[in-house]
Amino acid sequence: MSVTAAPPSEGFRLSQLIYDTRYRGMTIQIVALFALMLAVGWLVSNAIANLEALGKDFNFSFLFATSGYDVNQRLLEYSSQSTHGRAAVMGILNTLVLAAAGCITATVIGVLAGVARLSKNWLIARLMTIYVEAFRNVPTLLWIIIVVAIVNETLPAPRDFRGVETGAFVFTNRGFYLPEPLFSRSLGDIDLTLLKISIDLLAVLAVVFAGLYVSKRIGSWADAKQAATGDRPTVVWYRLGIVFVPLIILLVALGFHLGYAELKGFNFKGGTFIRESFVGLWIALSLYTGAFIAENVRAGIQAISKGQTEAAYALGLQPGRTMSLVILPQALRVIVPVMISQYLNLTKNTSLAIAVGYMDATGTLGGITLNQTGREMETILLLMAFYLVVSLSISAVMNIYNERTKLKER
């Protein structure tokens, strides 16, 4: 044991909290924390006092009152006699559909544009530069309004189709009508009060998944056989057959046919209707976010050492396969973390939807419901909580994906 000279013990002096570097950091943090708490406390008490002064209480019972308004895009059963809460659910579903569709197309567009921007083809690379710069540097709202205005102004109105033979696909300035799957011997729906599920759809999904599973088992049986004997049995026809034959039998049994939209009165009836506001938002948001993703992808690819490409070429890989098998998998670990924030941006940008008449969560809960009930505080809090939950969920999923794609260093 070595004994060092004990420092002169003068005890703890208060001035040490400021002058002693061992304590100063702590002091500053505690003071800052107190200041923050005071500020928050003041704001909360001020808000409570002012709400009282305005004679407003804070409760969410309005969610169970009849809404009285209609929502145009309904993914579940809804009428003007439903509650404000259910109207909010309609809006939330519309937001989620738009965000999901937007994220998928934005990724596809972004990856293609990002890769193309690095192309050796001068024209393609410059065109992609123009695309990226044009979309990145103009506000989203303008793109949304422009795209929807183009759809509104250039495509024919439904009444222009009078006396015109329309086929399976109809494109009007109010939206696009696609054929819808119909079953003449339908099995009906399961009514879960909150939502109705078509038994036909469940049956089709069940058959498809069962088929895919069996097909996969046949595939692994063939793999095992090949590994054991070196001889690979030809199973491709079995694999295709096991998926498609039961499916076709089921569809015939259910009387499957396609329903086309027909002009009746003011609008087309039947078919699958995709609103022009949805299409416009989808295109605008995908192109806008796609431009950012393209830049992320380009940055990710450029972060990969050129030696990787050269090594792949030396092994005789074609440029396309080099990109998809060597470069992109490595670039992903650079791309994915920044991609998360692009997905979050896209999701939050869907709140601009009401500008073109698409009833998303901001349009129903934060728009008409807020107006009719006058509960600004409650509806905005709910709306914020919703966007927060969605954003955190996207982050969580993408982080899991990131964990799986990131470079495993051992």
Added chain:
Amino acid sequence: MRTSVFFGTVAAAGLAAGLASAATLDDVKAAGELKCGVSTGLVGFAAPDASGEWAGFDVSVCRAVAAAVLGDPSAVKFVPTTGKTRFTALASGEVDMLARNTTWTFSRDVDLGFEFVGVNYYDGQGFMVPAELGVSSATELDGATVCIQTGTTTELNLADFFRANGMSYEPVPIETNAEAQQKYLANACDVYTTDASGLAATRATFEDPAAHVVLPEIVSKEPLGPLVRHGDNQWGDIVRWTLNALITAEELGVSSANVDEMKGGTNNPEINRLLGTEGTLGAMLGLDADWAYRVIKTQGNYGEIFETNIGEATPIGLARGLNAKWTDGGLLYSPPFR
């Protein structure tokens, strides 16, 4: 994270609400200008003219109050509000009063905590369709696509009307009048619905107004009027009686042309009380005796305001109809100045 977001909202609401205080009259006098919430632009009711000056039927009410309180009808700061932001703007104190085609309803009066001081226009919701559709009644609109301006009672009336008639429709709610018009003119909707006065005003701005017809059905009662916050009764009284002064002036035949002459004294004691030559009505409101004189001198009476902004001689071309004074079979009736 979630709590910090919560506190953020609380903070925003708190800061906004902190601006509102009880004595609006003192605030307005101290600021030297009246902050008046109007629409974002509805020709005839509230819209900036070619020189950027706000003008219109609702704007005149703001100017009348400014003339009464501050003695200067131009001492008004016009705050354009959408259907969605107007109530928050008023509740938070961003504006002192709202004169923006706002329907007086039970829940707005009682639950939202506002005070409607009267009705300056009796309106009702109507429908406008392109003439080429050949529709002559709103009951023929089954399956139509309907453009609506959001944040109004319009959505509820529309849902009720179509439900009551067993018809279906496709609502397209739009935030502002301008974008709704664009959609309607591009035929992205068949019908445009809002208050009949708004339809007339919107139609007047179209390139070819005659190509559009307003259907005869009026599906709701929309008494439009200025409103203030609950809780400041003196301010509420000032706005209420300014509006009543306009209506009474028309009834008594006082106009901007003859008000100077009548100010010299008349044989009608009510005119004398209104113009402050007799009694102390101004002092009771906390204003000077000439308040109503200034209002009528600068803005004219109700009839004059109506005719200059939205009357039959204007492009909007609205008839007095329900808005005629009660002695002419209309609904306009002011309590007496006594």
